[in-house]
Amino acid sequence: MKTKRNKRNKRNKRNKRNKRAKRNKRKRIIGGITALQLAKKLRLSQSTISRAFTDAASIHPETRTRVMKAANSLGYQPNIIARSLITRRTNIVAVVMANLTDPFHPQVLEQLAQRIQSSGRQLLLFLVPPGQHIDDVLPALLQYRVDAILIASATVSSRMAASCAAQGSPVVLFNRYVPGARVPAVCCDNVAGGRMVATHLWGTGHVRPAFVAAEADVTTNRDRAQGFFRRLDELGVSLHAHEIGGEFSHAAGYEAACRLVQRRQPPDSIFFASDVMAIGGIDAIRAANLRVPEDISVIGYDDIPVAGWASYGLTTVRQPISQMVDTAVAALGLDAPKIKRPPNRIHFMEGALVERKTVMRRSRDLRADRPVHLYHRT
Amino acid sequence: MKTKRNKRNKRNKRNKRNKRAKRNKRKRIIGGITALQLAKKLRLSQSTISRAFTDAASIHPETRTRVMKAANSLGYQPNIIARSLITRRTNIVAVVMANLTDPFHPQVLEQLAQRIQSSGRQLLLFLVPPGQHIDDVLPALLQYRVDAILIASATVSSRMAASCAAQGSPVVLFNRYVPGARVPAVCCDNVAGGRMVATHLWGTGHVRPAFVAAEADVTTNRDRAQGFFRRLDELGVSLHAHEIGGEFSHAAGYEAACRLVQRRQPPDSIFFASDVMAIGGIDAIRAANLRVPEDISVIGYDDIPVAGWASYGLTTVRQPISQMVDTAVAALGLDAPKIKRPPNRIHFMEGALVERKTVMRRSRDLRADRPVHLYHRT
DNA sequence: GCACGGTTTGCATGCGTATGCAATGACGGC
């Protein structure tokens, strides 16, 4: 027994010597200096260095400035990795998106970045690889112990969301929600938006409105459609046509519009599920030698920058992006004193109709069965 | 002496007891289990668990599958933070951008994300806050000990780049370079691109070409201009006008084009420093009741998605984004065996002219002093 | 049976910081 311990002790000592020698040899090969090295130069303890960099710590102001000055001149910075290991907070927020193809997404991302960075955190961007489901790739993210996960324009199963939260990373959805599930979300009030569009088309005298959908089962799409349909119904206008584009893209909008325009009786107005689709639609209508808005009025959703450019001048519903982003970041509960997270609310924010040049005021007596314009195929 | 040591020992023992008690109380409050806990359940050592998750480690295949199975069922994942502390690699690549306003940027970002993620790393997105210089905010990034930094469409001082590299994070510029400095960069060959444009305009019979610049001192802008000017010179065509837009934006392009169009003698063709500007230009030309390309031909640079949309159909120079991204990620040298980083090269990649509908073939005998079209102010 | 090489596992230790607790110092009131 005793012999064994002795042996072990001897070995330990030898090890220590070796380690120390090795460390000395390779010190300052790479990276900044450590708190301990800085402490030695200042004849202080490592704890004091740490306290100098911790806001709430008890430390003499003079000592702190002394440390800070030395840190600056020696290029010392606390190692965030080591810090995270103890505090269990990385100060990183993950943002998950499917892609950046739709101009709406970069707008959101940009605001998110600003908002997150100005709170002293960093943004880890995760794009879901095409063909993969988000539930399958989230675990890879969780390894990074991010403080929160914001999923924009995509959904997760509520089981997955729960498992994320269990690991310490609350999840918030943006621009999507899981109906009836307990995943907090921030979303434009798309139902109200759809209603606005219906009201506007009715108010401008349209009698043959059409809707071009994107992905049928996505809340964004579905709510806009429902609001639109319901309101039309209330106003006694019947939906003239309903096309499924398949995705939120220029091409999908273009093709759907082509189909609408080729009908014997084209609609007098089209509400597209998004701006990019609407712009595709405008291009298609023009390609068919029809005019927007004289022959067909067009309305989109989002108010992306292109919508405001002169060649389109798209009338659309603007999403209150910065308000939504603020709400979403708040919903992450990062600064909350971790006492009881607020209930898993779904926030709906009001959009606003932006009138530009793609909706024409028509006289109400326009007969439904008279073609608006002779249709030429080019 | 002896008494002192005894005292200390006693204290230590007490401390240990306390700590252990505390740990037991709070175990499993949050986060997944640790390697040690998993090890105990499997009656293995923590090292073995670690080895199961390390590819190159020496471990019995059966043991590894046993560990993996248990890890799956118990939800164990190695803590990347702790791992990074030892390996000194975070597997995070930082991407720095000024903004996402220009549609070119999201395109780049998307490809970067895919490329970085598929190499098993994560992307930390950093947007330079408006009004701040990148040199001043980089230190905040460096704290995160990212494996590499890719700066897109922005520049750093070469002093800063060196200091990053010294801290262990190599820097690569994308779509910008510091002439004569030792900062590696990947860039479209903008000089060649500018030359292509000149050749094309000359080949299609234009005699009064104009250039609309963005920010005069940015390499992207300057190289395109220089290539354009030199080649025009070689071809014996004299530059008709040179406007400074001030920034790469729709508005800047619009206003510059307005000024050009209001001249007594407008140009017969305009080369804009970027696609967004060119589109602004088209909108301006049309707003002035002139036609593109009949009255004025327009060429852009980048080939952003909007350029291909029917209402613009912009002829432009396409940047080989995925090739550039591949090169850039390779230049980060992430998988290099850390032996001598390759020389700080600047890679120039060839763009390609994409002909669409904004350049008109004119007859060469167009007299330079005859106005192309009567100019109406609306 | 034993020595030997190879494979697999365990043992210590350290990465760089935060933090509870004890120690020290400064100061005021009695």
Next chain:
DNA sequence: GCCGTCATTGCATACGCATGCAAACCGTGC
């Protein structure tokens, strides 16, 4: 002068994992 109080600092320790080294195990050839 002594005690209590408060401010400041140092001492240990732990966070969760990777890794060098030694130990244990296993098979092979003699």
